[in-house]
Amino acid sequence: MFSATPFLLAPIAERYGISEGLAGAVSIAQVGAFAVANFILPRLLRPSGRVLRAAAATLVVFNALSMAPSIFGVLVGFRLVAGAAAGTMTWLAWTSAMKRSSSMSSIAATGPVVALAAAPVLSVLAGYGDRGVYALLAVAAIPAALLIAPVSGRRRVRGIISRSRSNRVLLASLALMTFFGSALFINEAIVAR
Numbered sequence: 001m002f003s004a005t006p007f008l009l010a011p012i013a014e015r016y017g018i019s020e021g022l023a024g025a026v027s028i029a030q031v032g033a034f035a036v037a038n039f040i041l042p043r044l045l046r047p048s049g050r051v052l053r054a055a056a057a058t059l060v061v062f063n064a065l066s067m068a069p070s071i072f073g074v075l076v077g078f079r080l081v082a083g084a085a086a087g088t089m090t091w092l093a094w095t096s097a098m099k100r101s102s103s104m105s106s107i108a109a110t111g112p113v114v115a116l117a118a119a120p121v122l123s124v125l126a127g128y129g130d131r132g133v134y135a136l137l138a139v140a141a142i143p144a145a146l147l148i149a150p151v152s153g154r155r156r157v158r159g160i161i162s163r164s165r166s167n168r169v170l171l172a173s174l175a176l177m178t179f180f181g182s183a184l185f186i187n188e189a190i191v192a193r
Contacts, residue, residue, distance in 0.1 A: 001030060001063075001086055003115040004133050009190060015130060016072040020190045026076035029076045035175060037087030045096045049148055055088035056144035063138035069129040082137075089144065096167035 005027045010024040045051055062082040069075045093110075125132045 001083065001137055002027075003118050004122045004126070004137065005030070006123050006188075007030075007119075008130050008133055011126055011130040011133075014125075015028075016075070018072055019124035021041055024190075025072075025076050025101075027080045027082040030086070033080045033083030034090070037084040037133070038091045041088055042095075047092055052089060052092045053145055055085045055092070056141050058082075059085040059089065059141040060145050062137050063134050063141060066134040 008026065009020045009023045012026060013020045016023070018040065030185045045091075059082055062078050062085065066075060066082065121136070122133060125136060
């Protein structure tokens with residue numbers, strides 16, 4: 001989903017008659033909802049396979065719905081929900097990976113490897129518009145919605161990891177780096193074009 005964003009800026013701008021900078025609001029919605037889901041959901045929900053399948057089904061539906069709107073604000077809303085669903089899936093994947101140290105490297109490598117493999121396909125597909133990319137994203141999420149994954153755990157309680165205040169500073173710094181990094185990523189794509 002995040003690998004598709006730079007390739008979608010021009011097709012979204014063309015489809016809705018907006019600037020590529022404004023089209024970047026799609027990325028802001030996705031990244032923001034992704035981050036919020038990763039931060040809030042561990043405090044509200046207990047990790048489970050049911051939550052994973054629900055998030056994956058939500059991702060399938062909202063990726064598919066993103067092909068339809070004729071109003072840019074509606075697309076941004078759909079991408080907000082898709083970003084939250086992706087954030088939920090990432091939280092659950094890391095929750096499961098942390099139980100077995102041997103699987104943490106696999107989870108950490110998944111994003112970059114998928115981005116590397118998907119970028120050429122997404123760039124070609126985006127040449128035909130954004131709808132095909134959203135269709136591919138919907139299809140790619142179907143296995144996660146159908147397969148049963150053993151995910152379990154407890155809901156996180158305040159202070160269970162560390163009582164250090166420096167962790168909050170680190171978390172705020174990482175959040176700012178993520179948001180500024182996302183903006184830089186979008187602007188580099190615009191400048192490069």
